[in-house]
Amino acid sequence: MKKIIVIISMIILNSAYSQVGINTQNPRGIFHIDGNKxxxxxxxxxxxxxxxxxxxxxxxxxxxxxxxxxxxxxINSGGTAGNPIDGFRLTDGRQAKNKALISDENGSAHWEYIALKSYKGNIADGFDLSLNNSSYNFNSSDLSTGFYATTSYIDLAPGNWQVNISLLLAYDNISGTSTLTRDDWFWTRVTLTDAPVSAKGSGPYTPTADLDETKFLGNIFNGPAPTGGVPKYAMINGALMLNNSSSNTKRYYIIIGGVTRSSAGLPGRLKNVGGMWGENVISAFAVQ
Incomplete structure:
Protein backbone atom coordinates (compact mmCIF):
# COMPACT_ATOMS: atom_id res chain seq x y z
CA MET A 1 0.00 0.00 0.00
CA LYS A 2 2.82 2.42 0.87
CA LYS A 3 4.50 1.63 -2.46
CA ILE A 4 1.30 2.46 -4.33
CA ILE A 5 0.99 5.78 -2.49
CA VAL A 6 4.62 6.66 -3.29
CA ILE A 7 4.15 5.78 -6.97
CA ILE A 8 0.94 7.85 -7.21
CA SER A 9 2.67 10.80 -5.46
CA MET A 10 5.56 10.62 -7.92
CA ILE A 11 3.14 10.61 -10.87
CA ILE A 12 1.26 13.63 -9.49
CA LEU A 13 4.51 15.51 -8.75
CA ASN A 14 5.86 14.74 -12.21
CA SER A 15 2.61 15.92 -13.81
CA ALA A 16 2.69 19.16 -11.81
CA TYR A 17 6.03 20.08 -13.33
CA SER A 18 5.48 18.72 -16.86
CA GLN A 19 5.06 20.80 -20.03
CA VAL A 20 1.67 20.97 -21.67
CA GLY A 21 1.34 21.17 -25.43
CA ILE A 22 -1.83 21.65 -27.47
CA ASN A 23 -1.53 20.73 -31.15
CA THR A 24 2.15 20.01 -30.54
CA GLN A 25 4.10 17.11 -29.08
CA ASN A 26 7.09 19.43 -28.74
CA PRO A 27 6.08 22.20 -26.27
CA ARG A 28 8.80 24.84 -25.80
CA GLY A 29 7.38 26.16 -22.53
CA ILE A 30 5.25 25.00 -19.62
CA PHE A 31 2.15 25.73 -21.74
CA HIS A 32 2.35 25.91 -25.52
CA ILE A 33 -0.44 26.11 -28.12
CA ASP A 34 0.43 25.61 -31.78
CA GLY A 35 -2.67 27.08 -33.36
CA ASN A 36 -2.01 25.87 -36.90
CA LYS A 37 -0.37 22.60 -35.80
CA ILE A 75 3.38 40.08 -29.17
CA ASN A 76 4.86 39.48 -32.61
CA SER A 77 2.21 40.22 -35.22
CA GLY A 78 4.49 39.26 -38.10
CA GLY A 79 4.41 42.78 -39.51
CA THR A 80 7.36 44.53 -41.11
CA ALA A 81 8.33 48.15 -41.66
CA GLY A 82 7.01 47.92 -45.21
CA ASN A 83 3.92 45.96 -44.24
CA PRO A 84 2.97 46.67 -40.60
CA ILE A 85 0.30 44.54 -38.93
CA ASP A 86 -1.54 45.57 -35.78
CA GLY A 87 -0.83 43.16 -32.95
CA PHE A 88 -3.06 44.55 -30.22
CA ARG A 89 -6.64 45.78 -29.76
CA LEU A 90 -8.28 47.14 -26.61
CA THR A 91 -11.99 47.87 -26.83
CA ASP A 92 -12.88 49.71 -23.63
CA GLY A 93 -15.54 52.13 -24.87
CA ARG A 94 -13.10 55.03 -25.12
CA GLN A 95 -11.28 53.85 -28.24
CA ALA A 96 -11.18 56.32 -31.15
CA LYS A 97 -8.88 57.39 -33.94
CA ASN A 98 -5.63 59.13 -32.90
CA LYS A 99 -5.94 58.22 -29.23
CA ALA A 100 -2.99 56.84 -27.24
CA LEU A 101 -2.87 54.24 -24.48
CA ILE A 102 -2.42 56.19 -21.24
CA SER A 103 -1.91 54.86 -17.72
CA ASP A 104 -3.28 56.27 -14.50
CA GLU A 105 -1.32 56.53 -11.24
CA ASN A 106 -1.92 52.81 -10.59
CA GLY A 107 -0.75 51.66 -14.03
CA SER A 108 -4.26 50.92 -15.31
CA ALA A 109 -4.36 51.76 -19.03
CA HIS A 110 -7.07 53.32 -21.17
CA TRP A 111 -7.41 55.32 -24.38
CA GLU A 112 -7.07 59.12 -24.37
CA TYR A 113 -6.27 61.82 -26.88
CA ILE A 114 -2.64 62.86 -26.59
CA ALA A 115 -2.26 66.21 -24.86
CA LEU A 116 0.79 68.14 -23.76
CA LYS A 117 0.34 68.54 -20.02
CA SER A 118 1.25 71.87 -18.50
CA TYR A 119 2.44 72.25 -14.91
CA LYS A 120 1.59 75.58 -13.37
CA GLY A 121 3.73 77.34 -10.81
CA ASN A 122 2.77 79.80 -8.09
CA ILE A 123 3.01 83.57 -8.48
CA ALA A 124 3.42 85.12 -5.04
CA ASP A 125 5.32 88.21 -3.81
CA GLY A 126 7.78 90.27 -5.80
CA PHE A 127 9.91 93.19 -4.67
CA ASP A 128 10.62 96.79 -5.67
CA LEU A 129 13.85 96.96 -7.68
CA SER A 130 15.48 100.40 -7.43
CA LEU A 131 17.42 101.20 -10.59
CA ASN A 132 20.09 103.24 -8.81
CA ASN A 133 20.94 100.36 -6.42
CA SER A 134 24.21 98.78 -7.54
CA SER A 135 23.33 95.56 -5.68
CA TYR A 136 21.28 94.57 -8.75
CA ASN A 137 24.14 95.10 -11.22
CA PHE A 138 24.91 92.29 -13.66
CA ASN A 139 28.35 90.71 -13.31
CA SER A 140 28.96 88.12 -16.03
CA SER A 141 32.03 86.77 -14.22
CA ASP A 142 30.21 86.30 -10.89
CA LEU A 143 26.60 85.16 -11.17
CA SER A 144 26.32 84.80 -7.40
CA THR A 145 25.69 88.54 -7.26
CA GLY A 146 22.98 90.77 -8.70
CA PHE A 147 19.94 88.47 -8.46
CA TYR A 148 17.32 88.77 -5.72
CA ALA A 149 14.36 86.62 -4.82
CA THR A 150 10.68 86.71 -5.41
CA THR A 151 8.59 84.12 -3.62
CA SER A 152 7.13 82.96 -6.94
CA TYR A 153 8.11 79.37 -7.76
CA ILE A 154 7.42 76.14 -9.60
CA ASP A 155 7.90 72.56 -8.34
CA LEU A 156 9.39 70.15 -10.90
CA ALA A 157 9.95 66.41 -10.70
CA PRO A 158 13.15 64.76 -11.99
CA GLY A 159 13.51 65.11 -15.74
CA ASN A 160 13.88 67.65 -18.54
CA TRP A 161 11.61 70.69 -18.58
CA GLN A 162 10.76 73.73 -20.64
CA VAL A 163 9.91 76.46 -18.14
CA ASN A 164 7.86 79.32 -19.56
CA ILE A 165 7.95 82.68 -17.78
CA SER A 166 5.98 85.85 -18.46
CA LEU A 167 6.63 88.82 -16.17
CA LEU A 168 5.35 92.37 -16.23
CA LEU A 169 7.88 95.18 -15.78
CA ALA A 170 6.09 98.16 -14.26
CA TYR A 171 8.39 101.19 -14.10
CA ASP A 172 7.52 104.25 -12.06
CA ASN A 173 9.30 107.04 -10.22
CA ILE A 174 7.46 107.83 -7.01
CA SER A 175 9.65 110.87 -6.23
CA GLY A 176 8.26 112.66 -9.27
CA THR A 177 11.30 114.94 -9.57
CA SER A 178 13.04 113.17 -12.44
CA THR A 179 12.39 110.27 -14.75
CA LEU A 180 13.82 108.36 -17.71
CA THR A 181 14.72 110.46 -20.73
CA ARG A 182 14.51 109.20 -24.28
CA ASP A 183 18.21 108.30 -24.15
CA ASP A 184 17.90 106.25 -20.94
CA TRP A 185 17.57 102.46 -20.97
CA PHE A 186 18.11 99.46 -18.74
CA TRP A 187 18.23 95.70 -19.28
CA THR A 188 16.67 93.41 -16.66
CA ARG A 189 17.29 89.66 -16.39
CA VAL A 190 15.19 86.88 -14.90
CA THR A 191 16.27 83.34 -14.01
CA LEU A 192 15.66 80.52 -11.51
CA THR A 193 17.36 79.31 -8.35
CA ASP A 194 16.91 76.04 -6.48
CA ALA A 195 18.29 77.54 -3.26
CA PRO A 196 15.81 77.96 -0.38
CA VAL A 197 14.39 81.50 -0.46
CA SER A 198 13.90 83.20 2.89
CA ALA A 199 11.75 86.18 1.85
CA LYS A 200 10.89 88.48 -1.04
CA GLY A 201 13.79 90.76 -1.92
CA SER A 202 16.30 88.55 -0.11
CA GLY A 203 19.56 87.60 -1.73
CA PRO A 204 21.66 87.59 -3.69
CA TYR A 205 21.01 84.09 -5.12
CA THR A 206 22.92 82.10 -7.72
CA PRO A 207 21.09 80.73 -10.78
CA THR A 208 20.51 77.00 -10.54
CA ALA A 209 23.08 74.74 -12.19
CA ASP A 210 20.15 72.72 -13.59
CA LEU A 211 19.66 75.26 -16.39
CA ASP A 212 20.67 74.02 -19.84
CA GLU A 213 22.40 76.51 -22.15
CA THR A 214 20.23 79.67 -21.79
CA LYS A 215 20.60 81.05 -18.27
CA PHE A 216 18.47 84.19 -18.43
CA LEU A 217 15.40 85.79 -19.90
CA GLY A 218 15.52 89.54 -20.32
CA ASN A 219 14.15 92.71 -21.85
CA ILE A 220 15.41 96.19 -22.56
CA PHE A 221 13.36 99.04 -21.15
CA ASN A 222 13.65 102.34 -22.99
CA GLY A 223 12.75 105.87 -21.90
CA PRO A 224 11.14 108.28 -21.84
CA ALA A 225 8.72 107.57 -19.01
CA PRO A 226 6.18 109.69 -17.11
CA THR A 227 7.11 111.40 -13.86
CA GLY A 228 5.51 110.54 -10.55
CA GLY A 229 3.63 107.32 -9.87
CA VAL A 230 2.29 106.89 -13.42
CA PRO A 231 3.74 103.56 -14.63
CA LYS A 232 5.18 102.56 -17.97
CA TYR A 233 5.06 98.89 -18.84
CA ALA A 234 7.07 96.23 -20.64
CA MET A 235 7.11 92.42 -20.58
CA ILE A 236 9.66 89.64 -20.22
CA ASN A 237 8.54 86.53 -22.10
CA GLY A 238 10.47 83.38 -22.86
CA ALA A 239 11.44 79.83 -21.96
CA LEU A 240 14.30 78.29 -20.00
CA MET A 241 15.38 74.67 -20.50
CA LEU A 242 16.06 72.86 -17.25
CA ASN A 243 17.16 69.36 -16.23
CA ASN A 244 16.35 68.21 -12.71
CA SER A 245 18.86 65.36 -12.55
CA SER A 246 18.19 64.66 -8.87
CA SER A 247 15.90 61.89 -7.63
CA ASN A 248 13.50 64.33 -5.95
CA THR A 249 11.03 67.07 -6.88
CA LYS A 250 12.75 70.44 -6.56
CA ARG A 251 11.36 73.92 -6.03
CA TYR A 252 12.68 76.62 -8.36
CA TYR A 253 12.19 80.27 -7.38
CA ILE A 254 12.13 83.22 -9.77
CA ILE A 255 15.04 85.58 -9.12
CA ILE A 256 15.38 88.96 -10.79
CA GLY A 257 18.15 91.51 -11.29
CA GLY A 258 21.24 91.32 -13.43
CA VAL A 259 20.59 94.91 -14.45
CA THR A 260 22.67 96.68 -17.10
CA ARG A 261 22.02 100.46 -17.39
CA SER A 262 22.74 103.34 -19.68
CA SER A 263 23.99 105.19 -16.58
CA ALA A 264 24.50 104.32 -12.92
CA GLY A 265 22.08 106.85 -11.45
CA LEU A 266 18.86 106.09 -13.30
CA PRO A 267 15.84 107.20 -11.27
CA GLY A 268 12.81 105.10 -10.44
CA ARG A 269 12.05 101.47 -9.77
CA LEU A 270 10.40 98.33 -11.07
CA LYS A 271 7.36 97.99 -8.84
CA ASN A 272 6.58 94.56 -7.36
CA VAL A 273 8.67 92.88 -10.03
CA GLY A 274 7.99 89.14 -10.19
CA GLY A 275 4.94 89.52 -7.95
CA MET A 276 1.21 89.31 -8.32
CA TRP A 277 0.42 91.11 -11.56
CA GLY A 278 -2.33 89.62 -13.68
CA GLU A 279 0.09 89.13 -16.58
CA ASN A 280 2.62 87.08 -14.58
CA VAL A 281 2.84 83.33 -15.26
CA ILE A 282 5.29 80.51 -14.63
CA SER A 283 4.53 77.09 -16.14
CA ALA A 284 6.42 74.10 -17.48
CA PHE A 285 6.19 71.25 -19.97
CA ALA A 286 8.07 67.97 -19.71
CA VAL A 287 10.36 67.40 -22.71
CA GLN A 288 12.43 64.50 -23.98
Whole structure:
Protein backbone atom coordinates (compact mmCIF):
# COMPACT_ATOMS: atom_id res chain seq x y z
CA MET A 1 0.00 0.00 0.00
CA LYS A 2 2.82 2.42 0.87
CA LYS A 3 4.50 1.63 -2.46
CA ILE A 4 1.30 2.46 -4.33
CA ILE A 5 0.99 5.78 -2.49
CA VAL A 6 4.62 6.66 -3.29
CA ILE A 7 4.15 5.78 -6.97
CA ILE A 8 0.94 7.85 -7.21
CA SER A 9 2.67 10.80 -5.46
CA MET A 10 5.56 10.62 -7.92
CA ILE A 11 3.14 10.61 -10.87
CA ILE A 12 1.26 13.63 -9.49
CA LEU A 13 4.51 15.51 -8.75
CA ASN A 14 5.86 14.74 -12.21
CA SER A 15 2.61 15.92 -13.81
CA ALA A 16 2.69 19.16 -11.81
CA TYR A 17 6.03 20.08 -13.33
CA SER A 18 5.48 18.72 -16.86
CA GLN A 19 5.06 20.80 -20.03
CA VAL A 20 1.67 20.97 -21.67
CA GLY A 21 1.34 21.17 -25.43
CA ILE A 22 -1.83 21.65 -27.47
CA ASN A 23 -1.53 20.73 -31.15
CA THR A 24 2.15 20.01 -30.54
CA GLN A 25 4.10 17.11 -29.08
CA ASN A 26 7.09 19.43 -28.74
CA PRO A 27 6.08 22.20 -26.27
CA ARG A 28 8.80 24.84 -25.80
CA GLY A 29 7.38 26.16 -22.53
CA ILE A 30 5.25 25.00 -19.62
CA PHE A 31 2.15 25.73 -21.74
CA HIS A 32 2.35 25.91 -25.52
CA ILE A 33 -0.44 26.11 -28.12
CA ASP A 34 0.43 25.61 -31.78
CA GLY A 35 -2.67 27.08 -33.36
CA ASN A 36 -2.01 25.87 -36.90
CA LYS A 37 -0.37 22.60 -35.80
CA UNK A 38 2.64 23.32 -37.97
CA UNK A 39 5.55 23.14 -35.50
CA UNK A 40 8.30 20.51 -35.89
CA UNK A 41 8.31 17.42 -33.68
CA UNK A 42 11.78 18.31 -32.41
CA UNK A 43 13.73 21.52 -32.02
CA UNK A 44 12.55 25.10 -32.13
CA UNK A 45 9.85 26.25 -34.55
CA UNK A 46 10.86 28.72 -37.25
CA UNK A 47 9.81 32.36 -37.14
CA UNK A 48 6.98 31.73 -39.60
CA UNK A 49 5.82 28.66 -37.62
CA UNK A 50 5.68 30.72 -34.40
CA UNK A 51 3.23 33.26 -35.87
CA UNK A 52 0.21 31.19 -34.74
CA UNK A 53 1.69 30.13 -31.37
CA UNK A 54 0.80 31.05 -27.80
CA UNK A 55 3.28 30.19 -25.05
CA UNK A 56 3.87 30.59 -21.32
CA UNK A 57 7.45 30.12 -20.11
CA UNK A 58 8.55 29.01 -16.65
CA UNK A 59 9.64 32.62 -16.04
CA UNK A 60 6.01 33.69 -16.40
CA UNK A 61 6.67 35.45 -19.71
CA UNK A 62 3.82 35.11 -22.21
CA UNK A 63 4.37 35.13 -25.95
CA UNK A 64 1.87 35.56 -28.78
CA UNK A 65 3.38 34.96 -32.19
CA UNK A 66 6.72 34.16 -30.60
CA UNK A 67 8.00 31.12 -28.69
CA UNK A 68 10.72 33.10 -26.89
CA UNK A 69 9.07 36.09 -25.17
CA UNK A 70 11.56 38.34 -23.42
CA UNK A 71 8.95 40.28 -21.46
CA UNK A 72 5.91 39.47 -19.32
CA UNK A 73 3.88 39.92 -22.51
CA UNK A 74 5.43 39.97 -25.98
CA ILE A 75 3.38 40.08 -29.17
CA ASN A 76 4.86 39.48 -32.61
CA SER A 77 2.21 40.22 -35.22
CA GLY A 78 4.49 39.26 -38.10
CA GLY A 79 4.41 42.78 -39.51
CA THR A 80 7.36 44.53 -41.11
CA ALA A 81 8.33 48.15 -41.66
CA GLY A 82 7.01 47.92 -45.21
CA ASN A 83 3.92 45.96 -44.24
CA PRO A 84 2.97 46.67 -40.60
CA ILE A 85 0.30 44.54 -38.93
CA ASP A 86 -1.54 45.57 -35.78
CA GLY A 87 -0.83 43.16 -32.95
CA PHE A 88 -3.06 44.55 -30.22
CA ARG A 89 -6.64 45.78 -29.76
CA LEU A 90 -8.28 47.14 -26.61
CA THR A 91 -11.99 47.87 -26.83
CA ASP A 92 -12.88 49.71 -23.63
CA GLY A 93 -15.54 52.13 -24.87
CA ARG A 94 -13.10 55.03 -25.12
CA GLN A 95 -11.28 53.85 -28.24
CA ALA A 96 -11.18 56.32 -31.15
CA LYS A 97 -8.88 57.39 -33.94
CA ASN A 98 -5.63 59.13 -32.90
CA LYS A 99 -5.94 58.22 -29.23
CA ALA A 100 -2.99 56.84 -27.24
CA LEU A 101 -2.87 54.24 -24.48
CA ILE A 102 -2.42 56.19 -21.24
CA SER A 103 -1.91 54.86 -17.72
CA ASP A 104 -3.28 56.27 -14.50
CA GLU A 105 -1.32 56.53 -11.24
CA ASN A 106 -1.92 52.81 -10.59
CA GLY A 107 -0.75 51.66 -14.03
CA SER A 108 -4.26 50.92 -15.31
CA ALA A 109 -4.36 51.76 -19.03
CA HIS A 110 -7.07 53.32 -21.17
CA TRP A 111 -7.41 55.32 -24.38
CA GLU A 112 -7.07 59.12 -24.37
CA TYR A 113 -6.27 61.82 -26.88
CA ILE A 114 -2.64 62.86 -26.59
CA ALA A 115 -2.26 66.21 -24.86
CA LEU A 116 0.79 68.14 -23.76
CA LYS A 117 0.34 68.54 -20.02
CA SER A 118 1.25 71.87 -18.50
CA TYR A 119 2.44 72.25 -14.91
CA LYS A 120 1.59 75.58 -13.37
CA GLY A 121 3.73 77.34 -10.81
CA ASN A 122 2.77 79.80 -8.09
CA ILE A 123 3.01 83.57 -8.48
CA ALA A 124 3.42 85.12 -5.04
CA ASP A 125 5.32 88.21 -3.81
CA GLY A 126 7.78 90.27 -5.80
CA PHE A 127 9.91 93.19 -4.67
CA ASP A 128 10.62 96.79 -5.67
CA LEU A 129 13.85 96.96 -7.68
CA SER A 130 15.48 100.40 -7.43
CA LEU A 131 17.42 101.20 -10.59
CA ASN A 132 20.09 103.24 -8.81
CA ASN A 133 20.94 100.36 -6.42
CA SER A 134 24.21 98.78 -7.54
CA SER A 135 23.33 95.56 -5.68
CA TYR A 136 21.28 94.57 -8.75
CA ASN A 137 24.14 95.10 -11.22
CA PHE A 138 24.91 92.29 -13.66
CA ASN A 139 28.35 90.71 -13.31
CA SER A 140 28.96 88.12 -16.03
CA SER A 141 32.03 86.77 -14.22
CA ASP A 142 30.21 86.30 -10.89
CA LEU A 143 26.60 85.16 -11.17
CA SER A 144 26.32 84.80 -7.40
CA THR A 145 25.69 88.54 -7.26
CA GLY A 146 22.98 90.77 -8.70
CA PHE A 147 19.94 88.47 -8.46
CA TYR A 148 17.32 88.77 -5.72
CA ALA A 149 14.36 86.62 -4.82
CA THR A 150 10.68 86.71 -5.41
CA THR A 151 8.59 84.12 -3.62
CA SER A 152 7.13 82.96 -6.94
CA TYR A 153 8.11 79.37 -7.76
CA ILE A 154 7.42 76.14 -9.60
CA ASP A 155 7.90 72.56 -8.34
CA LEU A 156 9.39 70.15 -10.90
CA ALA A 157 9.95 66.41 -10.70
CA PRO A 158 13.15 64.76 -11.99
CA GLY A 159 13.51 65.11 -15.74
CA ASN A 160 13.88 67.65 -18.54
CA TRP A 161 11.61 70.69 -18.58
CA GLN A 162 10.76 73.73 -20.64
CA VAL A 163 9.91 76.46 -18.14
CA ASN A 164 7.86 79.32 -19.56
CA ILE A 165 7.95 82.68 -17.78
CA SER A 166 5.98 85.85 -18.46
CA LEU A 167 6.63 88.82 -16.17
CA LEU A 168 5.35 92.37 -16.23
CA LEU A 169 7.88 95.18 -15.78
CA ALA A 170 6.09 98.16 -14.26
CA TYR A 171 8.39 101.19 -14.10
CA ASP A 172 7.52 104.25 -12.06
CA ASN A 173 9.30 107.04 -10.22
CA ILE A 174 7.46 107.83 -7.01
CA SER A 175 9.65 110.87 -6.23
CA GLY A 176 8.26 112.66 -9.27
CA THR A 177 11.30 114.94 -9.57
CA SER A 178 13.04 113.17 -12.44
CA THR A 179 12.39 110.27 -14.75
CA LEU A 180 13.82 108.36 -17.71
CA THR A 181 14.72 110.46 -20.73
CA ARG A 182 14.51 109.20 -24.28
CA ASP A 183 18.21 108.30 -24.15
CA ASP A 184 17.90 106.25 -20.94
CA TRP A 185 17.57 102.46 -20.97
CA PHE A 186 18.11 99.46 -18.74
CA TRP A 187 18.23 95.70 -19.28
CA THR A 188 16.67 93.41 -16.66
CA ARG A 189 17.29 89.66 -16.39
CA VAL A 190 15.19 86.88 -14.90
CA THR A 191 16.27 83.34 -14.01
CA LEU A 192 15.66 80.52 -11.51
CA THR A 193 17.36 79.31 -8.35
CA ASP A 194 16.91 76.04 -6.48
CA ALA A 195 18.29 77.54 -3.26
CA PRO A 196 15.81 77.96 -0.38
CA VAL A 197 14.39 81.50 -0.46
CA SER A 198 13.90 83.20 2.89
CA ALA A 199 11.75 86.18 1.85
CA LYS A 200 10.89 88.48 -1.04
CA GLY A 201 13.79 90.76 -1.92
CA SER A 202 16.30 88.55 -0.11
CA GLY A 203 19.56 87.60 -1.73
CA PRO A 204 21.66 87.59 -3.69
CA TYR A 205 21.01 84.09 -5.12
CA THR A 206 22.92 82.10 -7.72
CA PRO A 207 21.09 80.73 -10.78
CA THR A 208 20.51 77.00 -10.54
CA ALA A 209 23.08 74.74 -12.19
CA ASP A 210 20.15 72.72 -13.59
CA LEU A 211 19.66 75.26 -16.39
CA ASP A 212 20.67 74.02 -19.84
CA GLU A 213 22.40 76.51 -22.15
CA THR A 214 20.23 79.67 -21.79
CA LYS A 215 20.60 81.05 -18.27
CA PHE A 216 18.47 84.19 -18.43
CA LEU A 217 15.40 85.79 -19.90
CA GLY A 218 15.52 89.54 -20.32
CA ASN A 219 14.15 92.71 -21.85
CA ILE A 220 15.41 96.19 -22.56
CA PHE A 221 13.36 99.04 -21.15
CA ASN A 222 13.65 102.34 -22.99
CA GLY A 223 12.75 105.87 -21.90
CA PRO A 224 11.14 108.28 -21.84
CA ALA A 225 8.72 107.57 -19.01
CA PRO A 226 6.18 109.69 -17.11
CA THR A 227 7.11 111.40 -13.86
CA GLY A 228 5.51 110.54 -10.55
CA GLY A 229 3.63 107.32 -9.87
CA VAL A 230 2.29 106.89 -13.42
CA PRO A 231 3.74 103.56 -14.63
CA LYS A 232 5.18 102.56 -17.97
CA TYR A 233 5.06 98.89 -18.84
CA ALA A 234 7.07 96.23 -20.64
CA MET A 235 7.11 92.42 -20.58
CA ILE A 236 9.66 89.64 -20.22
CA ASN A 237 8.54 86.53 -22.10
CA GLY A 238 10.47 83.38 -22.86
CA ALA A 239 11.44 79.83 -21.96
CA LEU A 240 14.30 78.29 -20.00
CA MET A 241 15.38 74.67 -20.50
CA LEU A 242 16.06 72.86 -17.25
CA ASN A 243 17.16 69.36 -16.23
CA ASN A 244 16.35 68.21 -12.71
CA SER A 245 18.86 65.36 -12.55
CA SER A 246 18.19 64.66 -8.87
CA SER A 247 15.90 61.89 -7.63
CA ASN A 248 13.50 64.33 -5.95
CA THR A 249 11.03 67.07 -6.88
CA LYS A 250 12.75 70.44 -6.56
CA ARG A 251 11.36 73.92 -6.03
CA TYR A 252 12.68 76.62 -8.36
CA TYR A 253 12.19 80.27 -7.38
CA ILE A 254 12.13 83.22 -9.77
CA ILE A 255 15.04 85.58 -9.12
CA ILE A 256 15.38 88.96 -10.79
CA GLY A 257 18.15 91.51 -11.29
CA GLY A 258 21.24 91.32 -13.43
CA VAL A 259 20.59 94.91 -14.45
CA THR A 260 22.67 96.68 -17.10
CA ARG A 261 22.02 100.46 -17.39
CA SER A 262 22.74 103.34 -19.68
CA SER A 263 23.99 105.19 -16.58
CA ALA A 264 24.50 104.32 -12.92
CA GLY A 265 22.08 106.85 -11.45
CA LEU A 266 18.86 106.09 -13.30
CA PRO A 267 15.84 107.20 -11.27
CA GLY A 268 12.81 105.10 -10.44
CA ARG A 269 12.05 101.47 -9.77
CA LEU A 270 10.40 98.33 -11.07
CA LYS A 271 7.36 97.99 -8.84
CA ASN A 272 6.58 94.56 -7.36
CA VAL A 273 8.67 92.88 -10.03
CA GLY A 274 7.99 89.14 -10.19
CA GLY A 275 4.94 89.52 -7.95
CA MET A 276 1.21 89.31 -8.32
CA TRP A 277 0.42 91.11 -11.56
CA GLY A 278 -2.33 89.62 -13.68
CA GLU A 279 0.09 89.13 -16.58
CA ASN A 280 2.62 87.08 -14.58
CA VAL A 281 2.84 83.33 -15.26
CA ILE A 282 5.29 80.51 -14.63
CA SER A 283 4.53 77.09 -16.14
CA ALA A 284 6.42 74.10 -17.48
CA PHE A 285 6.19 71.25 -19.97
CA ALA A 286 8.07 67.97 -19.71
CA VAL A 287 10.36 67.40 -22.71
CA GLN A 288 12.43 64.50 -23.98
Missing amino acids: NNPSTGDPSASQQKDDFIVLSSGNVGIGTATPGRKLE
